[in-house]
Amino acid sequence: MRVLHINAGNEDGGARTYIVNLMKGQKLTGEKSTLLTFQEGPVSKMARENGLSVSVMKQKQRFDLSILKPLTNYINNNHFDIVHTHGPRANYIVSLIRKKINAKWVITVHSDPRIDFSGLKGKVMLKLNLHALKSADSLFYMNPDLEEYFEALKIRSSKTFEVFNAIDFTGINPRFNRQSTFSLLEVARLVDVKNHRLLLEALSKVKFNYRLTLVGDGPLMDDLRKLVQELGIKDKVEFVGFRENTGDYYQECDVSVLTSKSESLPTVYLESAAYGKPVIATNVGATDKVINSDTGWLVDSGDEKGLISALNDAHSMWRDGNLDQKGLALYQEVRDNYSIEELAHKVNDGYEATLNAD
Numbered sequence: 001m002r003v004l005h006i007n008a009g010n011e012d013g014g015a016r017t018y019i020v021n022l023m024k025g026q027k028l029t030g031e032k033s034t035l036l037t038f039q040e041g042p043v044s045k046m047a048r049e050n051g052l053s054v055s056v057m058k059q060k061q062r063f064d065l066s067i068l069k070p071l072t073n074y075i076n077n078n079h080f081d082i083v084h085t086h087g088p089r090a091n092y093i094v095s096l097i098r099k100k101i102n103a104k105w106v107i108t109v110h111s112d113p114r115i116d117f118s119g120l121k122g123k124v125m126l127k128l129n130l131h132a133l134k135s136a137d138s139l140f141y142m143n144p145d146l147e148e149y150f151e152a153l154k155i156r157s158s159k160t161f162e163v164f165n166a167i168d169f170t171g172i173n174p175r176f177n178r179q180s181t182f183s184l185l186e187v188a189r190l191v192d193v194k195n196h197r198l199l200l201e202a203l204s205k206v207k208f209n210y211r212l213t214l215v216g217d218g219p220l221m222d223d224l225r226k227l228v229q230e231l232g233i234k235d236k237v238e239f240v241g242f243r244e245n246t247g248d249y250y251q252e253c254d255v256s257v258l259t260s261k262s263e264s265l266p267t268v269y270l271e272s273a274a275y276g277k278p279v280i281a282t283n284v285g286a287t288d289k290v291i292n293s294d295t296g297w298l299v300d301s302g303d304e305k306g307l308i309s310a311l312n313d314a315h316s317m318w319r320d321g322n323l324d325q326k327g328l329a330l331y332q333e334v335r336d337n338y339s340i341e342e343l344a345h346k347v348n349d350g351y352e353a354t355l356n357a358d
Helices: 014-028 042-049 065-077 088-095 119-135 146-152 196-203 221-230 247-251 267-274 304-319 323-337 340-356
Strands: 002-007 032-037 054-056 082-086 104-109 138-141 160-162 183-187 211-215 237-241 255-258 279-282 296-299
Touching (some): 002 014, 002 088, 014 032, 014 082, 014 340, 065 088, 104 119, 104 340, 138 340, 196 211, 221 237, 247 267, 255 267, 279 304, 296 304, 304 323
Parallel strands (some): 002 082, 032 054, 104 138, 183 211, 279 296
């Protein structure tokens, strides 16, 4: 089976990691996959660094349609069986040529389309993306909350397949090292859906000492810097911006935190697992498939009191030297069920069903 993955190429978040890890898993399991992007950028760079096959078909601008004919020829001349798109722009472009290509078309819905877009341009992109979702032969998704949404869009359940994020455990072993000061880490873009405000306001009310490292960039950077100053916790919070490699930050924390309003199954949980760090997370999307009382703490979305309680409990376990047991349980859960090989097998099952569908 020959598979072509298509992405705009400017993605630097979880979708990029998902694409690369899926392709690495496909390589290990014998599937022939290639990545095509519409620009040189973080996606093509990461894929090349991991020894994957990459092509770039540059667009002059976001809605440059001059690539439609070359893309159609590229797909058909290379005899791809599956075209697998990731992201609204890639979805839109392939929706315009789906009747001209010989391959089956599948989409991975990485996040909830209802909250991905804003403003007038966002409304246009949402409409175009929804048209693409309805037109594709199959959809892969990670957030179980999307099942009802697909049903409302009148997308048949036989066309949808639940998958998961995965992580490559090659060369990674958990090291349980207690920090001298209770250390928290949040790796997430500084955008509203990640709800950093909830964590910062909760931390302003705890009685213990801590340090928080925020890894990520985004439009709320200035607002959040102002907030930590207003809350009187400026000396305890460090903004480090976007980082290509986050391993050292996981290694130097005691607990990872993610307080999102909406998620699928974030790579953050899997990265935390790889380094043996338990997670405090809001109970959204597929979070409870990985984070539970054995592997961390689950808190209702927006529940400040519940978050404070979880933070207090985590601090108590840190003080008593007992965090390792949760970190080890998370590592074992993710290692056994969320490897890149397991993801490749799961996605391949969806490909086969798509190719054999009427």
